[in-house]
Amino acid sequence: MTTMATPTQSTPDAQMPQYNPKSESMGAKRVKSTLFHIVALALTAVVLYPALWMVASSFKPNSEIGGTNTSLWSSNFSMDNFVTAMDGIGGVSTLQFFTNSLILAVGAVVGTVLSASVSAYAFARIKFPGRSVFFGMMIATLLLPFHVVIIPQYIIFNQLGLVDTYVPLLIGKFLAADAFFVFLMVQFMRNLPAELDEAARIDGAGHVRIFTSIMLPLMKPALISTSIFSFIWSWNDFLGPLLYLNTPDKYPLPLALRLFVDQTQSSDYGAMIAMSVLALLPVLIFFLIFQRYIVEGVSTQGLKG
Amino acid sequence: MTQSPTLSRRSATSASSLPRKSRQRGVDARAGYSFLLPWLLGFIVLTLGPMVSSLYLSFTNYNLFDPPKWIGLDNYATMFQDERFMQSVGVTVGYVVFGTPLKLAAALAVAMLLNSARMGQGFYRSAFYAPSLIGASVSIAIVWKAMFGDSGPVDQGLSFFGINLGGWVGNPTMTMPMFILLTVWQFGAPMVIFLAGLKQIPADLYEAASMDGAGPVRKFFNITWPMLSPVVFFNLLMETIHAFQIFSSAYIISNGEGGPAGSTLFYTLYLYLRGFSDFRMGYASAMAWLLLIVVGIITLIIFRTSKSWVHYSGDAK
Numbered sequence A: 001m002t003t004m005a006t007p008t009q010s011t012p013d014a015q016m017p018q019y020n021p022k023s024e025s026m027g028a029k030r031v032k033s034t035l036f037h038i039v040a041l042a043l044t045a046v047v048l049y050p051a052l053w054m055v056a057s058s059f060k061p062n063s064e065i066g067g068t069n070t071s072l073w074s075s076n077f078s079m080d081n082f083v084t085a086m087d088g089i090g091g092v093s094t095l096q097f098f099t100n101s102l103i104l105a106v107g108a109v110v111g112t113v114l115s116a117s118v119s120a121y122a123f124a125r126i127k128f129p130g131r132s133v134f135f136g137m138m139i140a141t142l143l144l145p146f147h148v149v150i151i152p153q154y155i156i157f158n159q160l161g162l163v164d165t166y167v168p169l170l171i172g173k174f175l176a177a178d179a180f181f182v183f184l185m186v187q188f189m190r191n192l193p194a195e196l197d198e199a200a201r202i203d204g205a206g207h208v209r210i211f212t213s214i215m216l217p218l219m220k221p222a223l224i225s226t227s228i229f230s231f232i233w234s235w236n237d238f239l240g241p242l243l244y245l246n247t248p249d250k251y252p253l254p255l256a257l258r259l260f261v262d263q264t265q266s267s268d269y270g271a272m273i274a275m276s277v278l279a280l281l282p283v284l285i286f287f288l289i290f291q292r293y294i295v296e297g298v299s300t301q302g303l304k305g
Numbered sequence B: 001m002t003q004s005p006t007l008s009r010r011s012a013t014s015a016s017s018l019p020r021k022s023r024q025r026g027v028d029a030r031a032g033y034s035f036l037l038p039w040l041l042g043f044i045v046l047t048l049g050p051m052v053s054s055l056y057l058s059f060t061n062y063n064l065f066d067p068p069k070w071i072g073l074d075n076y077a078t079m080f081q082d083e084r085f086m087q088s089v090g091v092t093v094g095y096v097v098f099g100t101p102l103k104l105a106a107a108l109a110v111a112m113l114l115n116s117a118r119m120g121q122g123f124y125r126s127a128f129y130a131p132s133l134i135g136a137s138v139s140i141a142i143v144w145k146a147m148f149g150d151s152g153p154v155d156q157g158l159s160f161f162g163i164n165l166g167g168w169v170g171n172p173t174m175t176m177p178m179f180i181l182l183t184v185w186q187f188g189a190p191m192v193i194f195l196a197g198l199k200q201i202p203a204d205l206y207e208a209a210s211m212d213g214a215g216p217v218r219k220f221f222n223i224t225w226p227m228l229s230p231v232v233f234f235n236l237l238m239e240t241i242h243a244f245q246i247f248s249s250a251y252i253i254s255n256g257e258g259g260p261a262g263s264t265l266f267y268t269l270y271l272y273l274r275g276f277s278d279f280r281m282g283y284a285s286a287m288a289w290l291l292l293i294v295v296g297i298i299t300l301i302i303f304r305t306s307k308s309w310v311h312y313s314g315d316a317k
Helices: A026-058 A080-086 A094-125 A131-143 A147-159 A167-174 A179-190 A195-202 A207-218 A220-236 A239-244 A253-264 A269-301 B005-011 B018-057 B074-079 B083-115 B121-134 B138-147 B153-160 B175-185 B188-200 B203-211 B216-244 B248-253 B267-277 B281-309
Strands: none
Touching: A026 A269, A026 B083, A026 B121, A026 B138, A080 A094, A080 A269, A094 A131, A094 A167, A094 A179, A094 A207, A094 A220, A094 A253, A094 A269, A094 B018, A131 A179, A131 B018, A147 A167, A147 A239, A147 B018, A147 B267, A147 B281, A167 A239, A167 B018, A179 A220, A195 A207, A207 A220, A207 B018, A220 A269, A239 A253, A253 A269, A253 B138, A253 B248, A269 B121, A269 B138, A269 B188, B018 B281, B074 B281, B083 B121, B083 B175, B083 B188, B083 B216, B083 B267, B121 B138, B121 B188, B138 B175, B138 B248, B175 B248, B188 B216, B203 B216, B216 B281, B248 B267, B267 B281
């Protein structure tokens, strides 16, 4: 760190006319920038290749997926795979799987937004005995491997007769069990000026009023990030449905996909990949629309993908 | 006006306007717990309770149907004679030890590349982030399996260069590289966080270093690395903890069996198989607690050692 100690004091009288941040010539700059784009574009191609391969394959006949024809393009592109994929599996249509996924994801969003915002308000804005202890515990659950609780949870839900219902998958969302979202909202609310609550309190507003008419409207960005991520996480969740759902007509898409893999056993790669594309479609659409929110959310809150 | 005796007693020391203050405290305490209720309930019912009972179950033999039978430390003892268990530990440790640093190195390298960009940064950032959003999904696991399978594009591409490995999916020595590539492919999430960290480093530090004649390597080790170390710390912690818990991709790619030859038998997959297909729930609970302890120790190590390599600009020097 010694190299950085000097600059602030040394500059005034010392002569260093040769230092000029704009000394690079325009030509050198252009070469540099072109080089950057070549490298970055090549990397983009590599990174996006699996996705492109997936989309291309979903339109190809089975005989052209894999094998010596490695080009992404094919003159035999058709919708056949999607037609097969839409038929579904195990007597259940893919539309039904979509609906199931949607019910679970919307339930997750509603539950998480409600429970996490209310709980975060308590952590961020109310002083009460035990708050810091609970806050510490909440942070600890962020690091807790999920597997430590799945067995007893399963036993409980099994005894309550709730296996093969959506209750075990949704109840945690309504009880703010995804601590990440509580944490995100606490951080957000702590950055809102305290004068807001004080002024409202002098005007005679209670916590319910302060929460609903002052905090919630100001928390919109945090609420949007939470909604987007809880939707996508629920949409992609595999372990939860795998544990709790037994009947195919209740399956969300990831489980349906597994069923598809099990039953077709690589005989119909095309349809399998088409169904994978369909399952990812909402996530990709979300990403295209909310790109800013998603990437900003990750960079400021460290949210995982 | 005193409403709750305990609270007013505690506030008695704090001088004037006593009744009002203590009333506000009573209101706050009640409001605090009411607002906290959803989380508190979830914490007790879904986290704390299950943690305690899985600790208890880990000392029992339990198959979900007969009542649990206390067997002391037997589950923990048998684990170390269980070949499949040891294999799952090996697979998971290999994955964490190689996958996580590679992923973070890729993330940091690309973040530094992008940080120098004047144009198009937003586009590249989004494009590189996309895999992190979908990487853990079943769809991508299926695609990965197809791409790395016999005569898939990876096999084809490599044989073009004269490397004939065949499909990676069925080859026990190649499954680990395949999973490591899958996690490295998702370098976007830590990259975005690194990029945000790089933007916080004041540009005049670099200018001053240039004036002192420091080259890019010196600048990296004397400016970038120390200034970025809190972010490195965060990413390392989160990525390590996540890596231990890889499940869906392993399940899908190996058809829920962990093959070939146990080479994809990740810890959580074995835990799942023991608990939910063999119904050895006591054993699975013991595995879960061991995982918790190991992850806890690693977290502690990362925290402890961080004092020597994480630099917070707040604490002078």
